[in-house]
Amino acid sequence: MAYRKTPAEIRRLEAAREHLVVCATEVVADVGWAQASVTAVADAAGIAAGSVYQHFSSKSALAVEVFRRAAQREVDVLGEVLEGEGDPADRLRRGVEVFARRALENHGLAYALLAAPAEPAVGAERLAFRRRYRALFASVVEEGVAGDQLPRQDAAITAAALTGAIGEVLVYPLSTSAAEDADLLVAGLTSVALRCAGAAP
Amino acid sequence: MAYRKTPAEIRRLEAAREHLVVCATEVVADVGWAQASVTAVADAAGIAAGSVYQHFSSKSALAVEVFRRAAQREVDVLGEVLEGEGDPADRLRRGVEVFARRALENHGLAYALLAAPAEPAVGAERLAFRRRYRALFASVVEEGVAGDQLPRQDAAITAAALTGAIGEVLVYPLSTSAAEDADLLVAGLTSVALRCAGAAP
DNA sequence: AGAAGCTCTGAATGCTGGTTCACTTCTTTC
DNA sequence: GAAAGAAGTGAACCAGCATTCAGAGCTTCT
Numbered sequence: 001m002a003y004r005k006t007p008a009e010i011r012r013l014e015a016a017r018e019h020l021v022v023c024a025t026e027v028v029a030d031v032g033w034a035q036a037s038v039t040a041v042a043d044a045a046g047i048a049a050g051s052v053y054q055h056f057s058s059k060s061a062l063a064v065e066v067f068r069r070a071a072q073r074e075v076d077v078l079g080e081v082l083e084g085e086g087d088p089a090d091r092l093r094r095g096v097e098v099f100a101r102r103a104l105e106n107h108g109l110a111y112a113l114l115a116a117p118a119e120p121a122v123g124a125e126r127l128a129f130r131r132r133y134r135a136l137f138a139s140v141v142e143e144g145v146a147g148d149q150l151p152r153q154d155a156a157i158t159a160a161a162l163t164g165a166i167g168e169v170l171v172y173p174l175s176t177s178a179a180e181d182a183d184l185l186v187a188g189l190t191s192v193a194l195r196c197a198g199a200a201p
Numbered sequence: 202m203a204y205r206k207t208p209a210e211i212r213r214l215e216a217a218r219e220h221l222v223v224c225a226t227e228v229v230a231d232v233g234w235a236q237a238s239v240t241a242v243a244d245a246a247g248i249a250a251g252s253v254y255q256h257f258s259s260k261s262a263l264a265v266e267v268f269r270r271a272a273q274r275e276v277d278v279l280g281e282v283l284e285g286e287g288d289p290a291d292r293l294r295r296g297v298e299v300f301a302r303r304a305l306e307n308h309g310l311a312y313a314l315l316a317a318p319a320e321p322a323v324g325a326e327r328l329a330f331r332r333r334y335r336a337l338f339a340s341v342v343e344e345g346v347a348g349d350q351l352p353r354q355d356a357a358i359t360a361a362a363l364t365g366a367i368g369e370v371l372v373y374p375l376s377t378s379a380a381e382d383a384d385l386l387v388a389g390l391t392s393v394a395l396r397c398a399g400a401a402p
Numbered sequence: 403a404g405a406a407g408c409t410c411t412g413a414a415t416g417c418t419g420g421t422t423c424a425c426t427t428c429t430t431t432c
Numbered sequence: 433g434a435a436a437g438a439a440g441t442g443a444a445c446c447a448g449c450a451t452t453c454a455g456a457g458c459t460t461c462t
Binding site: 034117118120123127130151153154157158160161162163164165166167168169172184185188189191192193195196197198201 | 235318319321324328331352354355358359361362363364365366367368369370373385386389390392393394396397398399402
């Protein structure tokens with residue numbers, strides 16, 4: 001054997017892959033999935049189009065990886081808050097708030113994760129992550145119902161409603177003044193989310 | 202002049218166009234926008250692919266027409282209820298109910314209208330119609346707030362939340378038992394929608 | 403230094419699906 | 433019935449974009 005990858009070489013390759021994913025994420029956040037061609041992504045990462053296939057077997061595989069990384073971060077953050085300390089309604093309020101703030105801070109990425117047109121593989125992944133959001137919300141709601149802080153309700157439906165409501169409010173520009181003021185928007189969104197779950201105002 | 206369309210001929214052409222739109226709608230409801238190729242749609246209508254271009258300048262134009270027709274029907278039905286008789290909270294309840302029942306009855310079309318991946322032109326149209334849904338909901342909520350039947354709130358945000366919540370609950374299969382029983386699902390959805398707007402249970 | 407085996411390149415390839423167009427078929431008018 | 437013109441056909445065309453691949457350039461090991 002005249003050649004074997006040294007640890008340094010392996011690290012270099014992993015770093016290259018990492019760099020590709022990061023750049024691809026930026027491109028997607030900027031221009032959306034549809035415009036994020038292999039060429040565009042490769043250009044952004046400073047490599048040739050063909051080199052993308054050193055790291056991923058297909059464009060879809062790269063897209064899925066980009067989606068998973070970004071979506072996982074959001075699930076983690078949301079889960080952290082929703083499963084943390086405090087009574088359920090308050091955790092819900094803080095969860096919505098933190099989710100909203102992060103989405104507003106990185107609007108392009110949030111749109112890509114929540115709603116932007118995407119190829120089927122990414123669509124499937126999105127579905128899977130929506131299920132996870134719903135599961136997180138459902139737990140909190142169930143807990144609130146069990147502890148009598150929230151009225152009796154179908155937690156799964158409430159969780160789906162919360163997921164949809166938050167997405168819609170954040171993703172599409174609102175015509176009200178709240179759209180210009182992030183604080184007002186977040187306040188309005190947390191209010192509506194709490195009402196959704198039947199939490200006392 | 203040796204040829205001029207007779208009224209009967211004009212009617213025949215209009216009917217052919219109509220038939221094309223109807224068939225295209227069915228195809229879209231069945232297989233989604235992505236799979237609804239010009240060939241598939243033409244086959245469904247019993248004409249050649251090229252003939253589609255007698256009626257529409259492009260595939261996009263046909264898709265937009267299909268979307269508009271179907272979406273307009275839903276806006277009309279919803280508007281009818283939301284702007285009808287009764288106190289605002291009750292109108293909201295009935296509006297959600299009628300919307301949900303129609304969506305569940307024609308799940309494929311509802312999915313195509315609300316969420317299925319589609320080309321940009323259809324996406325733009327979807328945005329426009331979502332605005333109209335929001336406007337309808339916002340009016341009812343504002344009325345309810347003005348008449349003290351609903352608590353003070355940002356009607357635009359509530360309207361967006363309602364739109365998103367209803368869409369999410371209806372479009373994605375739920376894991377709870379409610380998914381199998383349309384009545385339970387509708388009941389759960391109307392409950393959550395009313396809570397969303399702050400209506401007393 | 404040189405052989406072996408890897409990564410990287412980017413132009414060529416191939417697929418997919420909308421669109422065109424020369425031709426056929428039907429309708430109208432005289 | 434024949435001329436004029438429109439509608440209808442479907443195979444050929446073309447554009448866009450993911451994917452491939454033969455060669456150039458590096459790394460590793462003896």
